[in-house]
Amino acid sequence: MIRRSFALASGLIALSVVVCAVAVAAAPVQLTFTVWSYSNDVIQDNIQKFQARNPGVQVALNDFAWEKFTDVMTARFVGKTSTDVSYSSDHWLQQWAAANWIVPLDDYFPQVAAYKPDFAPYAIEGMTYNGKLYGLPYYADTIIFIYNEDMLKRAGFSAPPVTWDDVTKMAVAMKQKKIVEYPLMFQFQDITPWYIEVFLSMVYSHNNPSMFDKSLAPTYDNESSAAHKVARWLVDGFRTTKIINPASLEMTEVPLVKAMGAGQVAFAVLPKYNLADLNTAGAHAQAGKFKMALMPGETHGTVGFVRFYAMTKMAADRGKEVRDGSWKFLEYFGGKTGGEFTVVKRWALEKGLGFAQLPLYKDPQIRAAINKWGNVTLEEQQSKLARAKEALTPFWGPWSLEFQKEMNKALLGQETPLQALQASAAKWKEMKR
């Protein structure tokens, strides 16, 4: 009797252990995905579709404001808050990688190499640290010059500006004809990550735009630099000709786009995808009146940037199942599914986001979509003139914020443009040490 009971108990224990093991094995991998807030409904829908294709992986979404994203992520990484896959940017790649918060994809997923030939060179550069690829692109785009064609015509101009002097001339004319009080507005809040990209786009549109030499020493802190020309032009626009809205210093992307859509701004330098939003019927009072021009300047150069999906060190350390789940996620969102860049294409078609996956430029659906709100030929032309931000180092992100603060001192008249550039160059040297 005792023996039978013992055997029964042993059998039950063994069964429960097996059931538990099967349950653990069958439990879906949980991934935490962090993003900056932008079209969260589309992200959620993409996640649903991913989960439907991959029932073994569950994704929890956490979103934060773009302006605060890097700060929040730093706090998460330092505090070891569970984060498996995340948006990242060429701004912060070097910092995050140097701090060992995200991992090189080629170390874990050698198959990622097959994607490289499809990516634009500036995007690969923006996702590479110490020769290793850290992400698959969420989107890649250029900073472009957008203008309100109707306002320009009312001011008596039939073609967009070609140089920054043209911009001044046209803006002054608009001001004099009382078409708009401040024809230009920028997103120059101290902490917005777009600030430096907009400024550099203007720099890259000049001849000899380099900000640093080969040893990464700053070369922009002198009177003849392209950066000084841009800084002087901005200060003149703020303080002398008053063609730039003084509210630019509190401005971030969304309010600027809204102000432009409402007809309060004639010219702006913005990431290209905003053109799609501005020209979406019903989205803005002035929808349909916006066009892109090549970045004014001698070379029409601009910044090409990339935002990408990265896998964290925390995910890599959680084991093979999580790593495999993460790769499925990364490939679905930034790579191919069924031979197509499904998610990237969706962003391009629905939101006008640019892409690093060059084969998509041949896609007739995408070409037609871009031509609805923009000009695919001009966009391609601007993309060819785009370059990655130079001197990306682990301290580039912190330096860019110091740069922005110093530039704003110049815009407020607290410093001369040259003093602002010199102060920010001194910060660079200090950080480089």
Add this chain to the structure above:
Amino acid sequence: MRLSPRSIPMSWKARETRYAYATVLPVVVLVALFTIYPVGYAVSTSLREVVLYRPASTPFVGLKNYLDIVRGDFFASAWGHTLTFTLFAVPLATMLGFGTAHLLRVRSRLAGFLNAAVLLPWAIPTVISGIIWAWIFNSTYGAFNGALYSLGLISSYIPWLSRPTSALFCVLFAHIWKELPLTSILYVAALQAIPDELYDAARADGAGVLATLGRITIPLVLPTTLIVVIYESMVAIVTFDLLYVMTGGGPAGGTSLISYFIYNRMFTSYNFGQGAALAVILALSLIVFILVYLRVLRSEEVYRE
């Protein structure tokens, strides 16, 4: 075995001492875990070079972080902004709280509604308050500009948050709006504790409103005022969330108070060594206020007078 007459009480005393230590031990452990350890860790971090993008090397650098911070141009300006903010925030929060408490004591049909309404800012999380006030002061569609424009007081919208001085005052306004409920409630409690007989006697002696205020109300709410002033000073000095949401410390660092400077060093510049050094400096500064606070709380002279 016979115990000596002295050994019995000694043994009992020892047991009592052990019992006392045993009962406070859990609290001491908790305090050590959540206060002493983090403070010690912060001090230790402040003496090392801790830069997050150089995780492999965190050498001991002594007081270098402190010297770098104090010598930096941003330290003086951040303290300047902090003191300006505090010098305006404390008197305004105190006086408005006192005034509001007086209004709340007036018995009327609206008393219940007013009591609830005055508490509303307190019930709203600070970050949400910051977002609301940033909208109100927005330069292109803000309600504040809209109201001034409608009243004909301005001919075009003013970029309040784009100028360092006006941005600081916008944050100050939001801060006082947020703090007012607390100071008001403290004063309501203090005013309710004053016996009505004192006012009756003063009126019988022919004292006017101002005399009553100056000779009865203000002296008797002085202990509360001291607490309010010291508490509000500490709150003003460590203000962070409103700044973070409303201005991000800008424009041109014009609203970067010392607390924001710490955050900036740590989470934006990734320099935890310097951030910790700044935090230690701020903590030491606050200790001065805390000592004053404790001293005031201990003295009963104010009540006796």
